[in-house]
Amino acid sequence: ARAAPVLAALPVGSVKSASYADAHWTLDLTRTNATAIGDLDARMRGAGVPALVATSATGTRVRIGGP
Numbered sequence: 001a002r003a004a005p006v007l008a009a010l011p012v013g014s015v016k017s018a019s020y021a022d023a024h025w026t027l028d029l030t031r032t033n034a035t036a037i038g039d040l041d042a043r044m045r046g047a048g049v050p051a052l053v054a055t056s057a058t059g060t061r062v063r064i065g066g067p
Contacts, residue, residue, distance in 0.1 A: 003051075003064050006043045016059065022066075029060040 007015075007027075016028040037053060037060055044051040044064065052063040 002047045003044065003049045006040065006047050006049065009043070010040070024063050024065045027062045027064070029062065031057075031059045 003025075010029070011032075014030050014032065016030055018025060018027050020026075034055070037055055040062070041051065041053050044053075044062075049064055050066060054061045
């Protein structure tokens with residue numbers, strides 16, 4: 001629930017896929033600039049949401065949640 005406002009701020013169409021397993025959500029995002037990814041990471045931390053963010057040439061993968 002804490003991640004919802006952060007994720008709602010993403011541009012429409014930026015989430016390519018979302019999956020849930022082992023108490024974690026994994027989101028694959030479209031390719032975007034480093035500033036936007038840094039902002040996403042900072043807003044997740046500010047909301048108290050544990051997130052692991054990894055960027056590649058094709059996009060960004062964000063893993064959130066867990067115990």
